[in-house]
Amino acid sequence: MKLVTLIKSALIFASITLVPGIAGAQIATTNSTEIAINSNNLPKNSTSMSYLQPFNLVSFAYQGGLKQHGIPSGETLVFETQNKNIMAKDLVKAAVNADKLPSQVLNDQNYLSAVNLQLNALPDYAAAD
Numbered sequence: 808m809k810l811v812t813l814i815k816s817a818l819i820f821a822s823i824t825l826v827p828g829i830a831g832a833q834i835a836t837t838n839s840t841e842i843a844i845n846s847n848n849l850p851k852n853s854t855s856m857s858y859l860q861p862f863n864l865v866s867f868a869y870q871g872g873l874k875q876h877g878i879p880s881g882e883t884l885v886f887e888t889q890n891k892n893i894m895a896k897d898l899v900k901a902a903v904n905a906d907k908l909p910s911q912v913l914n915d916q917n918y919l920s921a922v923n924l925q926l927n928a929l930p931d932y933a934a935a936d
Contacts, residue, residue: 858908861921865929867907868898876901888926895922 859867867873871880878901879887887893899922902908912918 861925864902865925873901873905876904885929888929895919895926898922
């Protein structure tokens with residue numbers, strides 16, 4: 808009986824913890840493409856690792872979401888990425904400055920590598936657009 812109560816308590820705690828993040832998600836729409844963007848900003852001392860996914864970050868930048876922070880959109884982003892003028896770290900810095908990512912992500916090599924993979928796939932993504 809105690810195990811059932813413990814499991815129910817854990818499920819309630821998890822749902823209370825996750826609902827604000829789900830409710831804070833926004834949909835960015837450009838032309839006919841929709842991307843879910845989590846606009847919740849994590850506090851600087853947060854130990855949670857939930858933030859904008861690398862694919863969504865690159866898509867957001869491609870659609871012009873980071874223009875005010877020095878990242879071009881569309882074909883210019885593709886060109887600048889192919890010429891190594893814009894790297895994963897540049898994109899992440901811009902997202903941190905735009906309050907889309909916590910500053911800890913700048914030191915997360917796994918996240919930076921994932922963003923780099925998405926930037927390398929950007930010409931294919933742009934061609935399908």
